[in-house]
Amino acid sequence: xxxxxxxxxxxxxxxxxxxxxxxxxxxxxxxxxxxxxxxxxxxxxxxxxxxxxxxxxxxxxxxxxxxxxxxxxxxxxxxxxxxxxxxxxxxxxxxxxxxxxxxxxxxxxxxxxxxxxxxxxxxxxxxxxxxxxxxxxxxxxxxxxxxxxxxxxxxxxxxxxxxxxxxxxxxxxxxxxxxxxxxxxxxxxxxxxxxxxxxxxxxxxxxxxxxxxxxxxxxxxxxxxxxxxxxxxxxxxxxxxxxxxxxxxxxxxxxxxxxxxxxxxxxxxxxxxxxxxxxxxxxxx
Amino acid sequence: xxxxxxxxxxxxxxxxxxxxxxxxxxxxxxxxxxxxxxxxxxxxxxxxxxxxxxxxxxxxxxxxxxxxxxxxxxxxxxxxxxxxxxxxxxxxxxxxxxxxxxxxxxxxxxxxxxxxxxxxxxxxxxxxxxxxxxxxxxxxxxxxxxxxxxxxxxxxxxxxxxxxxxxxxxxxxxxxxxxxxxxxxxxxxxxxxxxxxxxxxxxxxxxxxxxxxxxxxxxxxxxxxxxxxxxxxxxxxxxxxxxxxxxxxxxxxxxxxxx
Numbered sequence: 001x002x003x004x005x006x007x008x009x010x011x012x013x014x015x016x017x018x019x020x021x022x023x024x025x026x027x028x029x030x031x032x033x034x035x036x037x038x039x040x041x042x043x044x045x046x047x048x049x050x051x052x053x054x055x056x057x058x059x060x061x062x063x064x065x066x067x068x069x070x071x072x073x074x075x076x077x078x079x080x081x082x083x084x085x086x087x088x089x090x091x092x093x094x095x096x097x098x099x100x101x102x103x104x105x106x107x108x109x110x111x112x113x114x115x116x117x118x119x120x121x122x123x124x125x126x127x128x129x130x131x132x133x134x135x136x137x138x139x140x141x142x143x144x145x146x147x148x149x150x151x152x153x154x155x156x157x158x159x160x161x162x163x164x165x166x167x168x169x170x171x172x173x174x175x176x177x178x179x180x181x182x183x184x185x186x187x188x189x190x191x192x193x194x195x196x197x198x199x200x201x202x203x204x205x206x207x208x209x210x211x212x213x214x215x216x217x218x219x220x221x222x223x224x225x226x227x228x229x230x231x232x233x234x235x236x237x238x239x240x241x242x243x244x245x246x247x248x249x250x251x252x253x254x255x256x257x258x259x260x261x262x263x264x265x266x267x268x269x270x271x272x273x274x275x276x277x278x279x280x281x282x283x284x285x
Numbered sequence: 286x287x288x289x290x291x292x293x294x295x296x297x298x299x300x301x302x303x304x305x306x307x308x309x310x311x312x313x314x315x316x317x318x319x320x321x322x323x324x325x326x327x328x329x330x331x332x333x334x335x336x337x338x339x340x341x342x343x344x345x346x347x348x349x350x351x352x353x354x355x356x357x358x359x360x361x362x363x364x365x366x367x368x369x370x371x372x373x374x375x376x377x378x379x380x381x382x383x384x385x386x387x388x389x390x391x392x393x394x395x396x397x398x399x400x401x402x403x404x405x406x407x408x409x410x411x412x413x414x415x416x417x418x419x420x421x422x423x424x425x426x427x428x429x430x431x432x433x434x435x436x437x438x439x440x441x442x443x444x445x446x447x448x449x450x451x452x453x454x455x456x457x458x459x460x461x462x463x464x465x466x467x468x469x470x471x472x473x474x475x476x477x478x479x480x481x482x483x484x485x486x487x488x489x490x491x492x493x494x495x496x497x498x499x500x501x502x503x504x505x506x507x508x509x510x511x512x513x514x515x516x517x518x519x520x521x522x523x524x525x526x527x528x529x530x531x532x533x534x535x536x537x538x539x540x541x542x543x544x
Contacts, residue, residue, distance in 0.1 A: 086513025
């Protein structure tokens with residue numbers, strides 16, 4: 001579930017601090033929203049660039065919310081999400097700093113929604129493009145409450161230093177002895193209002209596992225020499241128990257681009273397969 | 286499908302293996318299977334695999350993601366398909382691609398929407414007995430004699446814009462543009478856009494394609510737009526396919542590499 005209920009309940013949203021505004025009067029059948037991601041020092045790399053882990057988080061957040069608005073009075077769960085980064089925005093000044101996410105619902109069917117998210121930097125340069133599919137469902141306690149059109153929410157950030165920590169610390173990642181294997185221990189801040197692991201958390205774990213495999217180091221920290229440029233992730237079942245284990249395997253390479261397959265499993269829930277992803281990890285010069 | 290001479294084999298578990306010969310009419314200049322043809326292979330095999338996986342319901346392709354690897358000149362492309370999830374409303378199938386029985390050639394992930402079996406398909410009889418066979422009986426006497434995309438009568442009017450008229454040869458059983466032909470449009474719109482950047486030609490290597498609606502009115506037109514600029518011999522594109530009424534029927538993102 002891409003969660004946007006009470007801001008107080010969504011730790012990932014409090015960490016990312018993205019502001020979202022609905023364009024128009026809130027009556028459009030296919031909603032349009034714009035997100036503004038401020039980019040705090042703890043979320044950006046040394047060049048001021050957002051990794052694909054958190055990029056996936058903010059795309060999932062705004063795309064999920066916008067898909068949900070299209071589905072009211074029902075709500076949605078993200079079923080899959082595809083991202084491609086602009087090749088000229090992987091190094092240098094392009095694609096750094098604050099980001100804008102322009103989000104359009106492309107289709108609202110009886111049981112599914114498809115939504116596009118285009119990400120640009122403050123100069124209007126393309127950073128990434130994405131589309132995602134969501135399944136429509138009827139939540140037991142109703143959908144999140146929204147006043148339409150949706151206006152930016154000022155989120156109260158808990159007085160806890162973890163909300164200013166680097167990504168791998170906030171998401172409680174740990175490396176295993178083997179490159180390409182990453183563990184995530186579920187904390188309350190990583191759950192969405194429905195109590196399951198936020199979809200972005202899975203993306204953070206699988207991104208770290210893929211990069212770790214390619215650089216050949218057991219690490220969950222930033223890898224300046226490698227970046228995920230393309231991600232196709234299918235969410236197959238919710239993460240509830242943990243630990244969550246992301247395991248990356250190589251499917252082949254094309255020059256500096258490594259095709260990596262990643263499985264994310266909930267070890268505490270009979271090792272259930274939560275997510276399956278194919279990613280391209282680009283080794284930078 | 287008949288022109289690509291696809292073959293398939295299903296085992297007792299329902300899993301499917303399929304093959305496609307790669308010829309000068311279906312390959313890229315460097316001898317590998319063109320993405321447009323790979324899309325037809327995995328779409329056809331995925332559809333076959335979905336029949337038993339979704340039974341007693343039915344399944345329609347909702348999206349398709351393909352990553353190709355530089356497997357080198359290829360004579361026969363093999364695809365092995367496995368169900369990764371069968372939920373109440375969705376089915377996820379993964380395909381592993383192998384060139385000439387030995388070299389990794391990429392992978393594909395497909396999502397199917399599971400729906401009650403349509404009335405006209407309730408009593409359909411499909412031969413699911415094990416054994417390798419042609420997927421289309423016409424393959425025994427129909428052969429490609431020109432480029433696959435030329436055979437489809439797929440046209441490029443300018444870099445980044447590819448179109449096709451709706452005619453029976455490119456339609457599915459409900460008279461809409463075949464899902465794999467959407468991929469052909471996306472492939473060629475992207476490659477033609479990239480060729481305007483790269484002097485020596487370009488090949489589409491990756492695609493994430495979402496089906497939004499049936500393309501029942503021709504011509505179908507794919508428009509590719511670059512996401513940022515090219516770098517390191519690579520271009521990323523966003524591609525929208527509209528039908529003859531201007532309705533958006535599919536959308537994709539692609540990666541294209543210079544030759």
